[in-house]
Amino acid sequence: MSRKTVLVTGANSGMGLAAATELARRGYRVVMACRSLERGEAARRVAIRQSGAADIELMLCDLGSLRGVRQFAEQFLARHDALDVLINNAGVITIKRHTTSDNFEAMMGVNHLGHFLLTSLLLPAIQRSPQGRIVVVSSGAHKAGRIHFEDPHLTRGFNAVKGYAQSKLANVLFVRELAERLRGGGGTVTVNAVHPGAVATDFGVDRRTGFGRSVYRLLRPFFRTPAEGAATAVYLATANEVAGVTGQYFYDNKPAPVSALAQDAVTAKRLWEWSEREVGL
Numbered sequence: 001m002s003r004k005t006v007l008v009t010g011a012n013s014g015m016g017l018a019a020a021t022e023l024a025r026r027g028y029r030v031v032m033a034c035r036s037l038e039r040g041e042a043a044r045r046v047a048i049r050q051s052g053a054a055d056i057e058l059m060l061c062d063l064g065s066l067r068g069v070r071q072f073a074e075q076f077l078a079r080h081d082a083l084d085v086l087i088n089n090a091g092v093i094t095i096k097r098h099t100t101s102d103n104f105e106a107m108m109g110v111n112h113l114g115h116f117l118l119t120s121l122l123l124p125a126i127q128r129s130p131q132g133r134i135v136v137v138s139s140g141a142h143k144a145g146r147i148h149f150e151d152p153h154l155t156r157g158f159n160a161v162k163g164y165a166q167s168k169l170a171n172v173l174f175v176r177e178l179a180e181r182l183r184g185g186g187g188t189v190t191v192n193a194v195h196p197g198a199v200a201t202d203f204g205v206d207r208r209t210g211f212g213r214s215v216y217r218l219l220r221p222f223f224r225t226p227a228e229g230a231a232t233a234v235y236l237a238t239a240n241e242v243a244g245v246t247g248q249y250f251y252d253n254k255p256a257p258v259s260a261l262a263q264d265a266v267t268a269k270r271l272w273e274w275s276e277r278e279v280g281l
């Protein structure tokens, strides 16, 4: 049987690195998508050492740049005919309002729009897999969010929670709408969202944009390890019993409730259409 290929975004740290390592250990052909060559290469060496798999591939992808995502997709498709599993894991949280190179608010831009474009461009390759899977790392924080259609890039009244919760709600709505569209197409591709729990990673620690280390030092002992946090994404990527499950939100390997807004079909469709315009599809 030929090996399955999995692509993990934000694979150089935290849960992305843990998922990439575990999937390589299980025999998957892993492609790590990272925005920094230096951090990506260092992480690739860690993943190789810990998994024992020598052929882990590193590719550069900045999800904060539509041009970067398009270039990445082109290079990926030139090297790989089919993609069995896409794990949309990369994410940011920023204290102050930051923008991507396309002038998107950074959390909306990276957490949702960059992955929206990436998934759209890679979908033909995922559909060439016998049973393609898309796993979107969202968060319980989606429950605090709404989509601010009147000002989605939060040019007024920005705060970190508002922006992060909006982007993670966008992840769940994206899963809902994509699952709907894929069902209509009659294929075998599934798409599900994940809440990983509270996980001790470097998330939000960035000295320039984030919280710094002090909050984490206090809370770290109560958090899950990156491997524990990545376990549900790995489960959705690999388990036979979820091969036909789509459009769900999982926590601890089980479907879990989402907010009322996250179930709203009209909002999901509206977000999809807005996202298509934003990324130029």
Ligand SMILES: NC(=O)c1ccc[n+]([C@@H]2O[C@H](COP(=O)([O-])OP(=O)(O)OC[C@H]3O[C@@H](n4cnc5c(N)ncnc54)[C@H](OP(=O)(O)O)[C@@H]3O)[C@@H](O)[C@H]2O)c1
Pocket: 009, 010, 011, 012, 013, 014, 015, 016, 034, 035, 036, 039, 061, 062, 063, 064, 065, 089, 090, 091, 092, 110, 137, 138, 139, 140, 195, 196, 197, 198, 199, 200, 201, 202, 203, 204
């Ligand atoms: N930690 C938690 O408690 C928690 C809870 C719920 C959900 N989550 C979600 O879990 C996911 C993984 O986060 P983590 O906790 O493992 O944190 P992490 O260690 O900070 O990992 C985030 C990854 O995203 C990458 N990334 C950020 N901006 C990017 C960009 N523009 N282009 C490409 N990659 C980019 C980072 O790369 P760099 O190293 O280059 O910055 C890093 O590899 C995120 O989506 C987060 O929202 C985390």
